[in-house]
Amino acid sequence: MNTLSPTGRTRIRRHSERGRADRQDLYDVLDAGLICHLGVVIDDVPHVLPTGYGRDGDTLYLHGSTGARSLMAAAEDVEVCVAVTLVDGIVMARSVFNHSMNYRSAMVYGRPVSMVSDEEKLAGLRAVVDHLAPGQWDVLRPTNRKELAATSVLALSLAEASVKIRTGPSADEEDAPGVWSGVLPVRQVFEPPVPDPELPGGIAVPAHVAARVTR
């Protein structure tokens, strides 16, 4: 089994029974998320930046698709923390104290490296597009040099990472008579695509987009 080797920062101290040591669990959480939250320190102040990403093997590529290029630049070659969190349910117990959430959570620590060459940038962009919009890469025109020059992609090794997963009902110890207890499942779904109003008529939604719709 390809395992995650805990360091002082990624060893799970609280609720260690929720920790997962299999590297595949890390891949699964990262691949299931849509955005990550990138933590970076600037002048002693933490900043948390929602960021698009993609994974290729043991490398996480970060792309500041939500703007904030300057914060992305500040994350180059310094210690960062990247969190990907999926909420799976609200755990309702018989007491306030035992309320909880079901979730899958990945945390990665490391020093991101900025992609410099066109080839590096393209590899990173491809990972991000394949993650957020699988199938799109093959139908798009090639990215031009001007676009590449304006693009910043960071690569972060997945060497130092941890995964926590909580499932199931509450850990209620008592039985408060008559009070319901259980989980309200939460799920992220894709709804039917909305074409760009300026799209010329006759261009149908491509199969790889339609296939993602979950309702």
Added chain:
Amino acid sequence: MNTLSPTGRTRIRRHSERGRADRQDLYDVLDAGLICHLGVVIDDVPHVLPTGYGRDGDTLYLHGSTGARSLMAAAEDVEVCVAVTLVDGIVMARSVFNHSMNYRSAMVYGRPVSMVSDEEKLAGLRAVVDHLAPGQWDVLRPTNRKELAATSVLALSLAEASVKIRTGPSADEEDAPGVWSGVLPVRQVFEPPVPDPELPGGIAVPAHVAARVTR
């Protein structure tokens, strides 16, 4: 209009057209999210912690429902950044470069204060429960002193905050013939509740829980 007054940290530099100045937009994003990501610096290293929260007026209450009490403790009285992000869609363009995401994003900076008295803790817990599980507070037995002693709640002022919202299709400038362009909407839904298997028979799902189901 009750507005957000930008500081050096919350002034929106990139895509300023996406910034919102109305404080109500901040409330709407915070109230629509389920978890926040709390950024805190420990020994010069940023940590990003998924955290449950609730809002009461201009105070955000943070509760470490996902464990990691020690990280919560490290956030007391030091500068933190809290991000709440809702992904609303994947914006597919005709070029790689113009791919984007629709989202609502709130960012809050400040120094969280730890709740000390039972009254303070209960006020914070109530905000968190009302946010994550509205209606539950009224059906649960009172929280006891032992539980309160084991509970840590942080309060963060919403004085320094910013909001960014992106909507609509891509900003494609060119028309790549035949390539589809549009938005794949993303939505977080609540599925039918799953009762705790150890729940005694005859206890029905309460109306305030059933009412949240979106599909």
